[in-house]
Amino acid sequence: MKPLRNANARTLGEAVALAQGARAAGARASYAGGGSDLLGMVKERIEEPDLVVSLKTVVGHDQVETAGGGIRIGGLITLDTLSRHQLVRDQFAVLAQAAGTVATPQIRNVGTLAGNVSQRPWCWYYRRGFDCYKAGGNQCFSATGENQFHAIFGGGPSYIVHPSDTAVALVALDATFRLVGPSEDRSVPAAQFFVLPSANPVRENVLREDEILVGVELRAPATGARSTYHKVMDRESWTHAVVSAAVVLDLDGEVCRGARIVLGGVAPIPWRVPAAEQVLVGSRVTAAVAARAAEVALEDARPLSKNGYKVALTKGVVERTLVDLLQA
Numbered sequence: 127m128k129p130l131r132n133a134n135a136r137t138l139g140e141a142v143a144l145a146q147g148a149r150a151a152g153a154r155a156s157y158a159g160g161g162s163d164l165l166g167m168v169k170e171r172i173e174e175p176d177l178v179v180s181l182k183t184v185v186g187h188d189q190v191e192t193a194g195g196g197i198r199i200g201g202l203i204t205l206d207t208l209s210r211h212q213l214v215r216d217q218f219a220v221l222a223q224a225a226g227t228v229a230t231p232q233i234r235n236v237g238t239l240a241g242n243v244s245q246r247p248w249c250w251y252y253r254r255g256f257d258c259y260k261a262g263g264n265q266c267f268s269a270t271g272e273n274q275f276h277a278i279f280g281g282g283p284s285y286i287v288h289p290s291d292t293a294v295a296l297v298a299l300d301a302t303f304r305l306v307g308p309s310e311d312r313s314v315p316a317a318q319f320f321v322l323p324s325a326n327p328v329r330e331n332v333l334r335e336d337e338i339l340v341g342v343e344l345r346a347p348a349t350g351a352r353s354t355y356h357k358v359m360d361r362e363s364w365t366h367a368v369v370s371a372a373v374v375l376d377l378d379g380e381v382c383r384g385a386r387i388v389l390g391g392v393a394p395i396p397w398r399v400p401a402a403e404q405v406l407v408g409s410r411v412t413a414a415v416a417a418r419a420a421e422v423a424l425e426d427a428r429p430l431s432k433n434g435y436k437v438a439l440t441k442g443v444v445e446r447t448l449v450d451l452l453q454a
Contacts, residue, residue, distance in 0.1 A: 134183040148177040159238035163245040195346030201240030220353035224295035240339040243293045247286040259284040259327040273430040279393040284323035289366045294390035298372035307337040320395035350377040356447040367391035369440045371447045382406040399423040416448035
């Protein structure tokens with residue numbers, strides 16, 4: 127591992143300026159909140175920064191605040207704090223549950239919301255130094271190789287799956303992301319933050335090199351809103367979703383007025399299934415309706431040679447998540 131320097135920023139503006147100054151001098155700069163993903167990338171020589179700008183010393187961006195009936199969540203909040211925050215648990219259960227499933231307790235104690243949302247893919251070809259699309263090459267080795275955990279939706283030219291649990295929940299909640307850069311601050315809907323490989327095979331989101339994801343805004347939930355998150359893993363800790371589902375329903379008694387179903391572990395971005403949502407809207411949500419929605423959710427799936435099992439598994443996860451939510 128090559129030598130690198132660390133700089134502790136006191137404000138977001140100072141963090142951006144430090145990174146901008148390093149790049150102007152021909153050096154590479156990376157931001158670090160919790161730093162767990164960056165550390166792995168550095169060890170694997172995927173990222174080789176000359177300067178790491180630490181955001182741990184930035185004050186005031188690790189809180190949950192009420193705003194206009196909704197909430198603002200600082201991007202530097204730890205996943206553990208987010209998972210246990212009573213307001214988040216009461217009003218946005220899907221997000222608290224998703225944060226509580228990430229990795230291990232040790233990582234949740236240091237990992238941040240912004241870091242989890244913007245982490246890089248964990249495809250073994252990318253992480254082991256293959257010259258693939260994500261690394262700037264011109265081939266996806268998983269397309270004909272070991273693709274057991276790769277995409278069944280939205281793949282091509284790369285078939286990675288997005289690794290973030292909280293991203294799936296935030297898209298289901300129709301969140302807004304707040305970004306800070308040297309020239310402007312901007313707000314981006316969660317559904318527009320993530321990009322498919324067909325749009326950009328090298329990156330997974332619209333963050334510019336010099337920008338920081340500083341926070342998330344959530345509108346007040348509807349009166350009849352319920353939400354939940356369900357995740358299937360291949361082992362109990364230090365792993366990502368093989369399949370997950372974040373479901374947000376707006377219910378009037380047993381009748382569904384609105385629905386958002388977003389899948390994780392199955393696509394290069396958090397994957398929303400509007401056709402399945404329409405099965406629910408206007409209906410009394412029964413076990414049979416939940417099963418029908420699950421069938422529709424997978425109609426466009428295109429599995430690879432070794433991940434066809436994900437189709438049946440995802441159907442089961444969607445159906446179970448809907449039934450569990452209705453029985454809660």
